[in-house]
Amino acid sequence: MKAKRWMFGGAVAWLGFGGVAFAQTNGSQMADDVFKNVQVLKGLTVDEFMGTMGLFSAALNVCCGDCHVGAGGSNPQWDKDVPRKVVARKMITMVNAINKTNFGGAQVVTCWTCHRGSAAPATTPSIDSIYSDPVSTPPDILPQATTGTVQPSATEILDKYIQALGGADKLAKITSYTAKGTSMLFGEDSKDPAEIYAKAPDQLATLVHEREGDMEREFDGHEAWVLLPLTVVQEYQLHASALEGGKLDAQMAFPGNIKTFFPTWKVSYPTTIDGRDMYVVQGTRPPGFAATFFFDKQTGLLRRMVRYATSAVGRVPTQYDYSDYRPVAGVMMPFKWTFGWVSGREEYNLTEVQPNAPVDASKFAKPVPRPK
Numbered sequence: 377m378k379a380k381r382w383m384f385g386g387a388v389a390w391l392g393f394g395g396v397a398f399a400q401t402n403g404s405q406m407a408d409d410v411f412k413n414v415q416v417l418k419g420l421t422v423d424e425f426m427g428t429m430g431l432f433s434a435a436l437n438v439c440c441g442d443c444h445v446g447a448g449g450s451n452p453q454w455d456k457d458v459p460r461k462v463v464a465r466k467m468i469t470m471v472n473a474i475n476k477t478n479f480g481g482a483q484v485v486t487c488w489t490c491h492r493g494s495a496a497p498a499t500t501p502s503i504d505s506i507y508s509d510p511v512s513t514p515p516d517i518l519p520q521a522t523t524g525t526v527q528p529s530a531t532e533i534l535d536k537y538i539q540a541l542g543g544a545d546k547l548a549k550i551t552s553y554t555a556k557g558t559s560m561l562f563g564e565d566s567k568d569p570a571e572i573y574a575k576a577p578d579q580l581a582t583l584v585h586e587r588e589g590d591m592e593r594e595f596d597g598h599e600a601w602v603l604l605p606l607t608v609v610q611e612y613q614l615h616a617s618a619l620e621g622g623k624l625d626a627q628m629a630f631p632g633n634i635k636t637f638f639p640t641w642k643v644s645y646p647t648t649i650d651g652r653d654m655y656v657v658q659g660t661r662p663p664g665f666a667a668t669f670f671f672d673k674q675t676g677l678l679r680r681m682v683r684y685a686t687s688a689v690g691r692v693p694t695q696y697d698y699s700d701y702r703p704v705a706g707v708m709m710p711f712k713w714t715f716g717w718v719s720g721r722e723e724y725n726l727t728e729v730q731p732n733a734p735v736d737a738s739k740f741a742k743p744v745p746r747p748k
Contacts, residue, residue, distance in 0.1 A: 410609060413455045416465045417688050422612040423602070427685055427692035430718035432464070435487035436495045468689065486690035516684055516691050517666060518644035518658045530641035533655050533671055538632060540676030542707040547632035550707055551576045554733045557726035559584040559591075562716075570724055573739040577633065580626035581739045584722070595622040596740035603743035610745035618685040620665040621694060628681065628696075638667070649679050677701055677708065692718060705731040 407425035408414050417428060433439065440447035443460045467487070474485050490497040521527060528536070538544055552575040558567035573581040577597075584591040589605030600614040600622030614622050627637050635641075638659030647654050653673040660666045667683035678698055684691040700712035711726040 405612075411454075413457075416468050420688060421615045422609060423614045423618045424616070424685075424687055426609075426612065427618065427718070428687040428689055431687055431689050431692060432487060434718040435491045435493070437493045438495060442495075471689070483690050488690065514647075516693075517660075518642070518656065518668060520642045521645050527643060527646065527655065530643050530657050531635070533643065533657050533676075534635050534641070536676040537634075537671055537678060540708065541631065542703070544632055546706040547630070550630070550705055550731050552733060552735050553704070553729055553731045554735060555726050555729045557711075557724060557728075559586075560723045561586075562721035562723075567725075572726070573735050574626075574629040575735045575740070576630045578623060578626040578630070579735075579740045580622075580629045590743075592743040593622070593625075594740050594743060595626040596737075597626070599742075601742050603745060611743055613742075616686065617665045618692075620661070621683045621685055624667055624683055631678075637661070644668075646673070652679070654679060678710075700725075704729045707731075 405422055407420045407422050408418055410422055417425065420428065443458065443464070444452055444454055445456050445458065446452040471485055471487065475481055475483060479485070538547065541547060555572035557570050559570040560567045568587065569585045571583045578595070579597050580595050582593045586605055590603060591605060592601070592603040594601045600619050601611065602614065603611045624637065627634060638661050640660045642658055644656040644658055647656055647670070649670060654670040655673055656668065656670055658666060658668045664686065665684070667681060669678060670680040671677065672679050680698070681696045683694050685694070694717040697714045698710035700710060701708040702711050709729060713724050715722045715724065
């Protein structure tokens, strides 16, 4: 099994927060109740805990086996303290103290600030890095383009997007759909069957029949759930900004009302993706949920969306990259996209879409983990 494939499962117990007390969550269960030996990151819901672990893995470019005895095998010892876990706890305490003392508690300094994908932070710049082309890392909350910048308003960009999809009238006529295709995990060379179920205005379910068990993401219009194979906690509910992310994903299944999802929109500076010019628009809604949209200047279609969930050590990014738009009942839909976040990436390719197909409410219900 490739390291990246099982990184997520190990990350949930990283830093010695521990072994597993039991395998499933119920309601708003806290990580303290699910995992043994939680010493630093107390008071987090399971979904925020999972995102936090993913950020640790990304910042240091490590997998569960780098910090846990037996991770990836049949007898992992998640709650066994090793030197790396002891140091990591101290690092969290240090970062929290820096932010509290210098930035009023705001998450200005995170693990990524210093590590940037390395277990040991660099202390000296290399000559190549000084004289090579700079690598741009834009901030999560983007600046608004300065007055006088020649580009459309957020309303004009969003209106062009709706028109590029087929127009508001045609979008409104699609009230549900089902889709079939394949999903391929990052680092894998084989595809798994995938199914999509969507019902207006904001219900969405994604199901992938992976070899180790089903992966599911559901939003029923009110609550969101995730089911993952090969993790110490197979099924968990989303809360706060992670729940907002589930709502946004469901809204994007029926994007005709995207303008009203965020009360505040702003246009930032344009950029390029794969050599194509993009308008960059960011939406925000209280109490701090944000998502950035990249629209192709020529076609008006959405090329990328990045949304952010909060965690104890910074924002957790989730990124969609859309392509291969095709007409379905007069509406342009992406038949290919990637779904990526700090603990995994999936590439989807649709083979068929059935517009206005009946969809049973059970498709959006809380997923049921596979018996162990």
